[in-house]
Amino acid sequence: MRAITIFSTLRSITLGFIRIIPKAKLNRTSKEDINIDRDQLLAEVKENGFSSTFNISSKRVNRIIEYNNQVNYKGIDGKGSFNIDYNNPQRPSTELWYTNPNAEECDAIKELVYNEDILHIAKEYLGKEPTIKDVRTWWSFPQDKKEYNHLYGYHYDIDSYKFLKMFVYITDVDENGGPHAIISKTHLAKDMYEKKNRRLTDEMADNKYEKDRFFVMKGKRGTCFFEDTFSYHKGTIPCYPRLILQLEFSI
Ligand SMILES: O=C(O)CCC(=O)C(=O)O
Ligand SMILES: [Fe+2]
Numbered sequence: 001m002r003a004i005t006i007f008s009t010l011r012s013i014t015l016g017f018i019r020i021i022p023k024a025k026l027n028r029t030s031k032e033d034i035n036i037d038r039d040q041l042l043a044e045v046k047e048n049g050f051s052s053t054f055n056i057s058s059k060r061v062n063r064i065i066e067y068n069n070q071v072n073y074k075g076i077d078g079k080g081s082f083n084i085d086y087n088n089p090q091r092p093s094t095e096l097w098y099t100n101p102n103a104e105e106c107d108a109i110k111e112l113v114y115n116e117d118i119l120h121i122a123k124e125y126l127g128k129e130p131t132i133k134d135v136r137t138w139w140s141f142p143q144d145k146k147e148y149n150h151l152y153g154y155h156y157d158i159d160s161y162k163f164l165k166m167f168v169y170i171t172d173v174d175e176n177g178g179p180h181a182i183i184s185k186t187h188l189a190k191d192m193y194e195k196k197n198r199r200l201t202d203e204m205a206d207n208k209y210e211k212d213r214f215f216v217m218k219g220k221r222g223t224c225f226f227e228d229t230f231s232y233h234k235g236t237i238p239c240y241p242r243l244i245l246q247l248e249f250s251i
Pocket of ligand 1: 138157165179180181229233234235236244246
């Protein structure tokens, strides 16, 4: 059982940002676009903390890129406002840059948030009707320094009582493209060491977990996966700019 008191405090702080998903907006996105075996993906998240990958169409990715090119990005401290052109992404600095797309302004994202199969997975995983806590796109850029940077290190999130993220790669992500990495089955109850260490260096992680627990999510743009980011996970440092979209469902 997770520390309910901390989470309920966190929850009340974050509640202001949470949007309840109106039932009437449940729409089945066209089958050609999002064709998933929802029961299989759900079973995988329950067992391992993350699902295998699936794809959305390049048409949808293009629509997300078109929207993305019109909005501005903030630094991790919430400061700054930079347009980052998908076709020629220039880093304002080496840190992470994010924006919160307004799903109401971008149908390509809205149809994902309200997709019946995606919502089914979120609801069944979270145990009740979810809310959409956060919609965010992140640019990550190559780093000048090689030393440990916690922004790119293993950690687990404590975003609310229970939460589930869906990630969508908007750029191609191979082993050099800053793939998302996860340690399987760490979404389950934490031991004392894990409770004390919300962040782990690679060395700490290597010492604690068997090799076969480490997974790296690669795929062309349009590649998606679900993850309970209460698991240890990290975005690795890319050799070229990476853009990722995340939808976060929570209760
Ligand atoms: O950039 C990534 O792949 C990981 C981001 C992350 O830690 C998160 O979304 O919780
Ligand atoms: Fe995270």
